[in-house]
Amino acid sequence: MTTSTDTSIPTDAIVVGIDGSACAELALDWAAREASLEHRPLVLLHAVHPPSLGAMAYVESSGMEYGDLLARLESDGHALLRHAAQRVRAEHDVSEVYERVRMSDPRTALLEAAAGASALVVGTRGLGPIRQLLLGSVAMAAVKHAGCPVAVIRGAEQKNRDVGVMVGVAGDGHDATVLDFAFRVADARGLPVTLVHTFWDAVGQAETREVPADDPRHANQLAVLFEAAGPPSRRYPSVAVHHLLSRGFADVQLIASSRRAALLVLGHRRKPFLQELIYGSVAPRVVEHAHCSVAVVPVGDEPDA
Structure with a gap:
């Protein structure tokens, strides 16, 4: 050295x-x-x-x-x-x-x-x-x-987390760099990757938010996960890939699921200061409340209002 x-x-x-x-x-x-x-x-x-x-x-x-x-x-x-x-x-x-x-x-x-x-x-x-x-x-x-x-x-690295590297998939055209980072880390550490996509749907406090992979009512939303996984899976063929589709708020699902992850990865579009102050952003909220370490990948800036 x-x-x-x-x-x-x-x-x-x-x-x-x-x-x-x-x-x-x-x-x-x-x-x-x-x-x-x-x-x-x-x-x-x-x-x-x-x-x-x-x-x-x-x-x-x-x-x-x-x-x-x-x-x-x-x-x-x-x-x-x-x-x-x-x-x-x-x-x-x-x-x-x-x-x-x-x-x-x-x-x-x-x-x-x-x-x-x-x-x-x-x-x-x-x-x-x-x-x-x-x-x-x-x-x-x-x-x-x-x-x-x-x-x-946040805390010592947990090797026994069952979903490995969890990555939030927005499905908005800005996921490529986020997924590449998640797969890169997972490949280096021999961990699986779990892709999470959350779509808005009203849910009660006691309702389950996870959607079965064979639910035909949400085929279009499930397709977001499979399409997102394609390119990084070809670059990192040794990384096992899992999918998790859920309803409700993305930050709520990511924070809850982070209990099972070794690392949570998500993207962040940087906001102008006033927009950040008024509207906030998913990434900072998840970093604040997640139960595991979090990696935030920049995916560009939002324009001024």
Whole structure:
């Protein structure tokens, strides 16, 4: 394994955010395994938000030079990444590991690093909707704005989940990149893929939402799943494929089904800020409430209203 400490981000690398937390350690394990399985470079990224003007005044009043403080923060960041790289070296077969420290807002640093990445991997502390609204979330910023797939790792990887990689199929013409990512991960990890398509239908609280595969009333909806599975199945013939058709709200079905999945994959069309604020989006809601790790794949931007 080679370790580089320059400043560039290699194209098609797996980038993982490292901040010293337990959730970042889980993200590191997932990212390192993915980099090993796909034979890709791994970038360990640590970002430090420079102190505010108020904090700077306090630091200088205590006798410490502002420049010295920045140097100390940067040095601590490099030490954190060295430790992470050592763990990757000991536990995973990754040929290229790059350590990157950025003195900027972590959200900005991750989004910039993800520009040419194969995937961005982050941990989540599971703050919940109220604290998330008040405090903001690095993971949610990545989900909403990154230009590459974002894997939000929640808990240790579960190998015994019966549906393997679950992927939401919208049937709106934007599923190809989502399916390709899901099949790519499943193929590397030897997992099956379960395609889920949910169509709107009024359902009661106690009603079943899953539709039998032989129900002739929903043949057109079932066809969406079979047509979607065709191209990626030909590219990844060793991946076993299952189908799940359901009625109701897509986010409700995906969140409920995530209890059985090792990874949930879905697409996200980025919205203009005002539309995001008013209407929200399925992907952030699923990331917030899913019971497994979630990968969100960008499928383009929605136009301004």
